[in-house]
Amino acid sequence: MTVDNAAFAALYKEHFDLVWRTVRGMGIPSGWVEDLVQEVFMAARRRWGTFDRSRSERGWLFGIARNEVLQFRRSAARYSHRSRRLEPPSSVPQPDEILEQQQAAARVEAFLDQLEEPVRLSFLLSELECMPGREVAQILGIPLQTHYSRVRAARSRLATYASQLEGSVRRNGTRG
Amino acid sequence: MEPVDNDDERIQGLLADYREGFAPAAGSRERVWQEVSLASSEPIPAPFRWGRLRWGMWIAGPLTAAAAAAWLMGWGHAWSMRAPVPVPDAAAYHVDVERERSTMTETRPRSRSASFEPGQLEPALEGSATISTELPLEGIVPEPAPSPVPPRLRVRSMSPRGPSRESPMPAGPRIAALVAVLEQVDRSLHAGDPTEALAVLARHRDELVAAGLGEEHDAYELVARCDIATGTSLEGLEARFKNRYSGSMYAQRIARACGSNE
Numbered sequence: 001m002t003v004d005n006a007a008f009a010a011l012y013k014e015h016f017d018l019v020w021r022t023v024r025g026m027g028i029p030s031g032w033v034e035d036l037v038q039e040v041f042m043a044a045r046r047r048w049g050t051f052d053r054s055r056s057e058r059g060w061l062f063g064i065a066r067n068e069v070l071q072f073r074r075s076a077a078r079y080s081h082r083s084r085r086l087e088p089p090s091s092v093p094q095p096d097e098i099l100e101q102q103q104a105a106a107r108v109e110a111f112l113d114q115l116e117e118p119v120r121l122s123f124l125l126s127e128l129e130c131m132p133g134r135e136v137a138q139i140l141g142i143p144l145q146t147h148y149s150r151v152r153a154a155r156s157r158l159a160t161y162a163s164q165l166e167g168s169v170r171r172n173g174t175r176g
Numbered sequence: 177m178e179p180v181d182n183d184d185e186r187i188q189g190l191l192a193d194y195r196e197g198f199a200p201a202a203g204s205r206e207r208v209w210q211e212v213s214l215a216s217s218e219p220i221p222a223p224f225r226w227g228r229l230r231w232g233m234w235i236a237g238p239l240t241a242a243a244a245a246a247w248l249m250g251w252g253h254a255w256s257m258r259a260p261v262p263v264p265d266a267a268a269y270h271v272d273v274e275r276e277r278s279t280m281t282e283t284r285p286r287s288r289s290a291s292f293e294p295g296q297l298e299p300a301l302e303g304s305a306t307i308s309t310e311l312p313l314e315g316i317v318p319e320p321a322p323s324p325v326p327p328r329l330r331v332r333s334m335s336p337r338g339p340s341r342e343s344p345m346p347a348g349p350r351i352a353a354l355v356a357v358l359e360q361v362d363r364s365l366h367a368g369d370p371t372e373a374l375a376v377l378a379r380h381r382d383e384l385v386a387a388g389l390g391e392e393h394d395a396y397e398l399v400a401r402c403d404i405a406t407g408t409s410l411e412g413l414e415a416r417f418k419n420r421y422s423g424s425m426y427a428q429r430i431a432r433a434c435g436s437n438e
Contacts, residue, residue: 107190128194
């Protein structure tokens with residue numbers, strides 16, 4: 001294995017989860033995430049030779065992931081009503097704890113779907129990936145203050161959303 | 177310092193659940209790495225060095241200018257006055273093309289069978305002159321022969337996806353059930369419902385792979401996806417299939433569905 005291969009393997013190991021969550025966070029159905037992630041890393045491998053090592057690796061990967069997702073959306077746009085049907089029903093019984101966690105994750109996903117794309121990306125990188133604001137602004141090519149205001153707006157909406165969720169859970173609990 | 181306050185526990189709890197709940201599926205990290213490694217068998221291109229290009233431009237620039245000047249000073253005229261290059265006549269060209277075609281026809285089956293490991297295919301398939309372009313559903317229904325697995329299905333699956341689970345069912349009925357699954361997928365595709373086909377394939381992926389039908393699964397999956405998304409982002413998937421199953425009998429159908437030139 002050459003040094004470049006080792007470096008690429010290290011990149012893969014370190015940022016696989018980030019790419020996965022980014023693809024998922026951008027609204028790709030679970031059945032397609034693995035393939036999209038694969039496309040991202042294959043594209044990254046093709047461009048590995050031209051990657052400027054002084055840049056942020058995760059910023060670079062995020063850019064590739066965003067392109068792949070946009071390409072996927074374009075090609076699937078005409079069939080969006082069908083692609084929703086691709087989610088196979090889960091038949092494997094799961095422990096309550098995991099089930100609850102997944103339900104909560106699905107709620108956040110539903111919330112993310114409500115956000116406009118620029119707000120969603122700022123929120124995704126800042127709050128879910130915990131990237132510093134400056135890095136996010138650089139990756140997205142926006143002023144730092146713009147990024148902060150987007151995150152603030154998203155957080156405020158998420159707080160409202162969470163309150164509504166709690167309210168509905170309480171109401172259901174009272175009925176039950 | 178981030179100007180966004182992080183003290184809202186509800187939000188933090190939701191975000192933590194999101195991170196945990198949508199973590200990569202078990203085994204996906206290894207599967208994706210395997211695919212990435214498989215698909216790019218060529219070495220990673222070396223980093224591009226601008227320094228080299230700059231030196232190259234310093235050298236190539238003056239050389240190009242000198243060549244242009246020489247051409248203008250009359251060398252070009254002398255070059256154009258050389259004896260004309262003989263052009264081969266059309267009949268000879270035709271014969272050459274025919275000879276080449278016949279050579280290709282002869283070597284094709286040999287190269288195809290050579291792409292598989294010995295023992296992966298039954299002798300019945302090796303040496304057969306005609307290759308079906310459709311997915312051979314009719315041919316893979318098990319017969320009451322001593323072996324419950326039909327010969328042409330004995331292509332060892334190279335698909336790394338999914339754990340190989342042992343089914344409590346005996347091999348014969350299991351294969352028959354899986355063939356029925358493939359038939360269902362085929363019917364969905366012919367009925368113009370590739371999403372249904374994909375859903376069925378997703379449900380039975382592990383069983384198909386475990387039963388040695390990984391190639392069939394991947395072929396149908398690719399055809400269905402191409403039916404849905406006509407090409408644009410699926411070239412990589414198609415190339416990967418060809419790479420993994422070189423000489424696959426499904427290649428032509430995939431090429432038709434994906435609109436590529438086989």
